[in-house]
Amino acid sequence: MTTLPGTMPIAHALNAGLRAAMETDDKVMLIGEDIGQLGGVFRVTDGLQKGFGDLRVVDAPLGEAGIVGSAIGLAMAGYRPVCEIQFDGFVFPAMNQITTQLAKYRHRSDGRVSLPVVIRIPVGGGIGAIEHHSESPEAYFTHTAGLKVVMPSTPQEAYDMIREAIRSDDPTIFLEPKRSYWLKGQVNRASTPGPLDKAAVVRPGEDLTLVTYGALVPVALKVADVCAEEGRNIEVIDLRSLSPIDDATIIQSVERTGRLVVAHEASRTGGLGGEIASRVQDAAFHSLEAPVLRVTGYDTPYPASRLEEEWLPGLDRILDAVDRSFTY
C-alpha cells in the first residue's frame, strides 16, 4: 500500500507526536507494558526505546496500578510520564491511583503540586477482539474532577493532541480509538497544537447537529453523506475533549439547527450523551425542535465480537435517530 508524503495512520501519528515531545523535553518519558522492544501491542511506541534508551522508554512489570502510581512519583520528581495501558478493560486495576491519587493531588496540595501525567488507553470496539479488549470507559474518567479526558479522531489530531496533552500540567486521560489506529490522513508535522479543550465542527450543516467522538466520527460523516443525498444538511461535531466539554460549540450549533443527536459506543446510562443532552436543554431549550436523542452502546457488558456489529452504534442506527428527530 502506498502512502502519500505527509500521510500516515493514527498509530504512526501518535508515534511521531511522542517522538517530537521527547525530543522537545528530556523530562518526557514513556512507561507501559511491552512498549520497549515490542513497540507496544499496537506499535504506537515502535522504535522509541531504541532512540531514547530504556530509562526514558520503560518496559513496566505487569501492574497497571504500578504504572500509574510510579508515574505519579515520577511527576512529583519533575518528570512528565506518559503511561500506556494496554487495553481499555485493563485500566481498572489502576483506577485507585487514577481517581484517589492522580486526580486529587493538585487540590490536596492547595495548588502547589501539579501532576503532568498522560495515560494513553486504546479504547472501543469493532476490531473483533475478545473480552476486556473493546470497552469504552470514558465516563469513569469524565466523572472524576481533576482529570482531563480527550480522544482524537484523525492522524493530525492524534499528532497535535498527544503533544498538547504532554505539555499540559493537568493529568490527562488520552483515549485512542483503536478501530481507527490504521486510518490514514495528512499530518503536518510543523503544526502548532491548538487548545485541547475545543470541539471541532468537522462538517458544517444547518438541519441537525450530530455530536460524536473517536471512531464514530468517520461513521457520523458517512451519516451526513447519506442524509445529504436525501436533502438533509447535517452538521457533524467531533467532541475531541470529553472533559471539559466544549459546550459553546455544541450550543451554538444547536441554536442554528434546532436538533441534536449524540452518538457514542459507551453504554447509555451515565454516559456522555446524557450529559450533553442536559447541557443543551439547559442552555438552548427554546431552540430545540425535537428532544435530544442518543445512539449508544447498550447497558450490557460489551458483547462477544460476533454480536458487536449490531451492538455498536453504526450508520443505520444513527440514521434511524436522525429520522426520528425529524418526526417532531
Add this chain to the structure above:
Amino acid sequence: MTAEPLSLLSQQGTYQPHESLALDPDSVDSQRLLRDMIMTRRVDTEAIALQRQGELGLWPSLLGQEAAQVGAAWALHPQDIVFPTYREHGVAWCRGVDPVNLLGLFRGTTMGGWDPTENNFNLYTLVIGAQTLHAVGYAMGIVRDGDVGTGDPERDRAVLVFLGDGALSEGETNEAFVWAAAQNLPVVFFCQNNQWAISAPYSVQSRVSVAQRAQGFGFEGVRVDGNDVLACLAATREAMASARSGNGPTLIEAFTYRRNPHTTSDDDGRYRSGAENDAWAALDPIERLKNYLKTSGTLDQAFLDGVAQEEEELAEKLRAGCRELPNPAPDQPFRNTYADMPKELESQMNEHLVFVEAGE
C-alpha cells in the same frame, strides 16, 4: 521461623551492641532523640485533646510508635524524601513540618496542609498503600537524575516510605516491591508493624513476619524492635545508605504496638484486651531511652526541664494554632482542581460564589 526483632537497648536501658546493627552510641545525641520523642508524644496528646473538645473531626494517634518514627527520621539526609501514611506525626516533627499544619486535614480546613516540597515530606496518604508506588516512581526519578551512587553525600538521595502492616495486604504495596526490586531502586520501605489494622490482627494478613516477606521479592528485610529508637535509627541509616549508594531497596519492619485505637473514632475495646495494651505500655519507648540515659549517666536534668518548657509552649501553640487555622475560601477547591481551569468549572465557581455571597 520469625526472627526476634533486633535491638540495642534493653528495657532497663542497657546498651548491647549487635553485629547486625552498626551504631556508635556515643556519636548519637540521645538527649535530642529523647526530646524529639517527647515532643512528638505531646503533639499526639494535644491533638487527641483537641479532638475530644470538638476542634478536630478525627485524629490517628501514634502513641507507642515514637521510637520507630523518630529513629527512622533521624536517618534522613535533607535531600532524602519521605512518603508518609496518615500517622507519621513524629516524622513530620523531625522533618520540620509545623505541627499546627498537621491538624488541618483532621479539622477539615484542608485536604493537605503543608508544602510537600518544602521539607521533602509528602502529604499524608489516606488510601492504604497508595504512597508506596509514589515512592517507587520518585525513586525512579532519582535514578534518572543521576543522584544515586555518586559517592557525594550532598548529592546522593533516597526515598523513605512509611507503611503499616495492613498495607502489606494491598496489591499496590506488592507491586511497589516488585518494581523496587526489579529496578534496584533507591527506596526504603519502613513498615511500622503495630500489629493491628483497625480490628484485624497481623495474623489475619500473614503467616510470616513483615521482614521475611521481602525475601520473596528479592531484597533485604530487617526486623527491629520498634520501641528501641537506637535500633530503628541504626537499621534505617544502614538501609538508606545502601539505597543512596545504589544497592537498592530494603524493607524494615519496626515491630511495635499501637497503644491507642486506630483513630479517635475507633473502639479498640471490642477487639483486643487491656492486658495486651498494658504489656506494651510497660515497654514504652520514651521510658526505655530515659533509662538508657540514666544508666549511661548522660541524662541532664536541665535539659529535661528545657524540654518540659518547650512542651508547654508547643501545647499552647497547638491549641491556639488549631483554632486559628483559616477556613478555606469558597473558591479554593475550584481554583486548585486544575492547573488550567476549564470554563465550565469557572462558571460553576461563579455560580457558587454568588450563592455564598447572597447567604451572608
